[in-house]
Amino acid sequence: MSTVTETGLLTSREIITGEELGSVPLATSGAVLSAARRAAAAAPGWAATPAAERAAILDRAADLLLERAQEAQDLLVREGGSITGKAFYEVHAGAAELRHAAQLATAPQAPHGPGSDPGRDTEVRRVPLGVVGVIVPWNFPVLLGMRSVAPALALGNTVLLKPDPHTPLSGGRLFAEVLAAAGLPEGVLEVVYGDADAGAALVRSPDVSMVSFTGSTEVGREIGATAGRLLKRVVLELGGQNAYVVLPDADIEAAASAGSWGSFLHQGQICMAARRHLVHRDVVESYTEALARRAAALRIGDPYRTDAQIGPVIDRGQLTRIATAVEDAVAQGARLVTGGTVQGQFFPPTVLADVTPKMSVFHAEVFGPVATVTSFADEEEAVELANTSDYGLTAAVYTSDAEQGRALASRLRCGVVHVGDQTVNHDPHLPFGGVGASGNASGFGGQAAIDAFTRWHTLTVSSPARSYPF
Template sequence: MTAPTDTPARLASREITTGEELGSVERAGPDRVASAARRAAAAAPGWAAVPAERRAAIVERAAGLLEERTGRAQDLLVREGGAIPGKAYFEVLLAAQELRHGARLARDPGAPHPGSDDPSRKAEVTRVPLGVVGVIVPWNFPLLLGARSLGPALALGNAVLLKPDPHTPLSGGSLFAEVFAEAGLPPGVLEVVHGDAETGAAVVRAPDVAMVSFTGSTEAGREIGAACGRLLKRAVLELGGQNAFVVLDDADVEQAAGAGSWGSFLHQGQICMSARRHLVHHSIAGDYAAALARHAAALRVGDPYRSDAQIGPIVDRRQLHGIAAAVEHAVAQGARLLTGGRPDGPYYPPTVLAGVTERMDIFHTEVFGPVATVTAFTDDADAVRLANTSDHGLTAAVYTGDTARGTALGRRLRCGVTHIGDQTVVQDAALPFGGIGASGNGYGFGGQAALEAFTRWRTLTTSSPPRTYPF
């Protein structure tokens, strides 16, 4: 694996598995970021004045153009990001869906706000764009996670300053610039800047940026949230997850293990929503762990661009070494390694650790890779307690044949999104999505949450004739 080329002027996109250069983009330092932000700010008022129907039509046109480029986008996601083709294909479709959802919000912003309590004062209460939205997206789902901010932000009248991850500059940045320009977005409304953490920090600091939408690690999210707080900017933060997949004693073990395998190992477990902790009723925990290990061992590991691999490469060496170290430490603390656990080149095989307890570090620390831990619980109350023993609170799932029981348990889980009869990796543009605690500040994406995140209230009152006052 080769890290992106570090040169003063250019940033190279490289295939993870071979190091082959796929293209390059201009690297943006702080001055260039500030200039791009000023251009976006200059374009924002004119764009906000465009009728909502026309803005929505441009965003929808971009969605269609993205779908027309599915083959090219899919190849970029596979080669830049290490995705398997199936994941990449659906990411393109989901990204287009996110853009169209943003267009729908512009056309139908919801019920009007109630008027003033004073019948003699006419009140106009509307939601208006914020101005310039800074969007910082990670490498694991660059199209999808970019689109879920770009769609509503642009359709609702904002300009956007987009910074993709340096691992995925083409699929996460250049492709968006291309389709939106062809769709008819006016110049300056979408500015793309490329670079590393320094570039991201410049996006956050830029005076013309009114809001930052960030998806990434909890560590980086804390820094961005603190900076936005000092600068009195709105921040939408979707961060890491130590997500619980709860398997009740009435579940079909093989079906549950299949769902758990998908939740843990899709895209090498490099998803914020991945099932990290499999909490399983003690009566079936042994059978479940064995079944999960069989599913994991059967997955094909290799180059997803040149083979039928189901598990592709880890994004870089640093991430690979971190996964390996976490597994070794868990085994040293008493976890049982059932399968996997040994890196091979840029690949880390699907790994199952059984006998994991809440006293082990891996139970509490997110391992951003294909590692599933299995922990037994005694009853529903114990399952809830274990699931809630985490600073994170992004997603959770309860696998059971008893919907009522699963729903009752799910409502007690401390997280932003819970799925009953499913696994943790579920995406729906129409539903609010956001984590709490170390997983984020709890709002910003999906459904009406996006409308609330990317606009603000504006109140205008009219008194006619003008009011008079005694002094």
């Protein structure tokens, strides 16, 4: 959590104790615009920097991030409520994003076919966009920040980064320090700290050519509308109401293990979390019992001082929203199997059974540790239920028959599907992005990152120079 002082500082505090962790300057709209101008001034020089040099800086940054791994992990735990295992993974995943971006910087560009006029020499290549604005959420600030910052820098853009006010240190200051120490020139990465006003100024800045936003669908729609009006490129990675489909041939204990991880990791505060467990009616009771048993056994507590598996929810407002969603679901006929009641700063892993598409909890994203269970009779109904959502981020099909799972997965309307696994997976080399209310398709990973953070530039040369009738 964070507080704002009278002197204009944003102070980050530990969620559990309120202890001060550090302060950063709170940016006014004017300060955001000034930072964007500095990034724009640095853009030509950075774009002209040899790709191998850009790659070397990013590789050094990965080394430096890992040298500071314990410090970064502690920040993620204390500032954002991560458990230690999640924090460890996130720091190393952030380093992997830097290394993957370094590879993108020096990768040969895919050849483009010649033009139709044999008398013209043609050169077609991808070039940087200029200044890329990056707005990062609090739940995975290192990973989700590096996922945009690293490839944008690698491909020759400068970056204006705004972390979430809940996590200004792990999502902002850490980036600036590590990349500066790695040799990134001044102005190539500008970090601004603030709330929605700072984010709006970033999006509107005439010096920002593109916006990469990860966060809620509601805010994403506003950013998309503004970017569209200003004719800016925008990558939106938004919410998810992800389906986890369990077929009748599944090993129930293994399926429940994967389902528990997918729903309750980081207190369910993950866009990729398994929210809707769609389970064949022949195994729905045994699966629900196994999932609830695992949920009830998870250790709840302070992840910085204990070996807790479930840490605190990010703030009191989010606790209230989770509790209200569970209460409404029960009032509409859902069966509360385990959990369901606020415990101080925590919300216990919760399983709701007998959920139907007529209930709001089936459709609305509950950004917390709540798994809903809905039964289906056959694969046709499973596909219909999975696709009955405005969202389309990730999904998973759990089965012992990989080919059957592959066939069902091809019918699900979303950006990413995992067969024989759960919904929370990340690979910097693979495209990632959702459809519908989950975003505007892939903007991250491999070729998708190149497509997102560069544009085409076409050059033709006629020799001798041409003349025309008038």
